[in-house]
Amino acid sequence: MASHGRINSTDERRRGAYIACPVAIPRRSTKGPLDVDDDPLAALAAQTAPPTSSRLHSPSRPSHSPAPRSRLTSPPPSDTGLPVRLHDHAPLLKDFSFLQDASAYHVLPASTVPPPFLNAPNIPSVASPIDTLLLSGHYRLAAIAAARNLVANTPATDYTTLFHLLHIRLSCLCLINEHALAAQEAKVFGDLNSSFYYRDDGDGGARGHLVPWELRVLVVRLAALGYGEWRKGIMGYYELARECREAFSKAEDDAEKEVWRTRLRDCGVRVANVLVEMGDLEGAGRHLAGLxxxxxxxxxxxxxxxxxxxxxxxxxxxxxxxxxxxxxxxxxDALLDGTLHALLHLADGSPSAAVSAFSALRTTFPSDAMVAQNLAVCLLYTGRIAEARSLLQDLVDESAPFHSLVFNLSTIYELCTERNREGKMELARKMAARRGDGGVGWEMSNADFKL
Known part of the structure; x- marks a missing residue:
């Protein structure tokens, strides 16, 4: 399989020629983060930003097409909650064929998946509509289908569909724990700060980024992973935060200001997350305290x-x-406050007190799976391993499974018997036999079962 190198952002030939562009678009002048007169974080939000759907949709197939363009069902979502402004100038068409280089996308390895998931009888076809695959939690198949449609079935100038399919591809790779592959494939964008990725609707028109905001945020994180430089991720988030402040200062109404204020805060929290992953926990705490x-x-x-x-x-x-x-x-929030108080007992070295706290929470919230799992972990710390095992096994049957639940139960199997592999494989078969409901991802990896 051919390797894919980094694309030089200054080499416009690799990005394709403009179809209709009279002049080159220079990089806009910028202001520093402190130059905004109205600080987006100073004012309290009168109302929360419009919620964004967690469901990923797929672009529709033109009805006049003589042959099916792709097995996709719904249109790609527009950029989050910003008001639409109409201009008389026609948009500039650009050639994004460099995103359709088949060598940029990897064959997903099957060695990281337990055999029961590979041979499950209820696996849908990869030719199923991407919406269906996403709604059933089959993220591996959705990633494969997105790459196929991206490379073969989308015009090179239809950047909206191309970016949407790339967002599905990268997000699904992260959801199946293939972060390294996602980081490599994200390099196909090159430098998203290049003027090539900006649009200009002409005199008096708005100049904005072509790539949806959520995809840009994901690419910043994957860039840090791909190049092994966490500081690169921090710099990327600060660049997005600078753009948030600039856009906030130019916003024409309160709703648009709220969108950019929310995005700015999200960038700040993501910086703290990167600091945690770097191991600088104290710096992350100080950073969050400064928000x-x-x-x-x-x-x-x-x-x-x-x-x-x-x-x-x-x-x-x-x-x-x-x-x-x-x-x-x-x-x-009684559930959230109670959980954190119980965790404080555990941090204090008092697992017995934590057991009492989580037991009280389980009485109040008997259907909450996370409370039950935390209680099982605390029981394990106090030596009550049989109770912990029984609780986690019941939880597997009663609720939608999640990664930490499977990992903790596999750990208990290791503590209980030397023939723990049989128990792990039986658990994998039980997980693979269920039908995906979209609540959580259907597929789990060998690492989840400690195989």
Whole structure:
């Protein structure tokens, strides 16, 4: 399989020629993050930003086409919640055929998947509509179908569909834990800050980025993984944050300002996540503490900061953050607050107290799978391994399985018997026999079962 190297952002020949472009588009002048008169994080949001759907849709097939262009059913979503402005100038068409290089996309390895998942009788066909594959949680097949449609069935100038299919491809690779492949394939974009990726609707028209915001955010993270440089990810998020501040200052209404304010906060939280992955937990805590803590979003930030301080081992700071988060809202979340308080007991080295706290939560929230799993882990820490095993096995039968549940139950099998592989394979067969419901991914890897 041919390898794919990095595309030089300055080599416009690799990106294809303009179909109708009278002049080159220069890079716009920028302002620093502190030059915004109205700070997006200073004002409290009057209302939350329009929710974005977690469902991935697929582009439709033209009805006049003589042959099926692709097995896709629904149109690609437009960029999140921003108001649509109409201009009299026709959009410029560009050639994105470099995104359709088949050598840029890898064959997905089957060696990382347990045999029961590869041989399951209820696996749908890869020719199924991508919507159907996504809704049933078959992300591997959705990734394969997206790449096929991207390479063979999409015009090179239809950048909306190309970007949408690439977003599906990269997202599904991450969902099946193929982050390394996703990072390599994301390099096909080259430099997303290149002027090639910007549109200009003419005199008086808006100049904006062609690539959807969510895909740009994903590519920044994958760029850090692909080049092995976490600082590259931090720099990418700060570049997106600068754009958020600039767009916020030019927004024409409160709804648009709220969209950019939310995006700016999201970039800040993602920077903290990268710092955690770098091992700089103290820096992540200080960074989160520096974010604005007003409003409902501020409560979420405080809760994330609590978890960071717990990982750092500073229980006192975690308690202060949790207390601040609890008092910042008029409608406290009993489940969330109770879970964090129980985790504080565990961090204090008191697993017995944590067992009592999680047992009380399970009485109040008997259908919550995460509470049951945390209770099982605490029971394991106190030596009550039989109870932990029984609880996790019941949880597998009663709720939608998730990765940490399967991993913890496989660990208990290892502690209980030397013939643990049989128990793991039986668990894999049970997982593969279920029908995907879209609540969680259907496929699980060897790593989840510790095989």
């Amino acid at each position: 604005d803590a007003g409003g409902e979003e501020g409560q979420d930030t405080r809760l994330m900061e609590t978890l960071v301080w717990l990982r750092l081992g500073d229980v006192a700071a975690a308690r202060r953050c949790l207390a601040s988060a609890s008092t910042s809202t008029s409608t406290p």
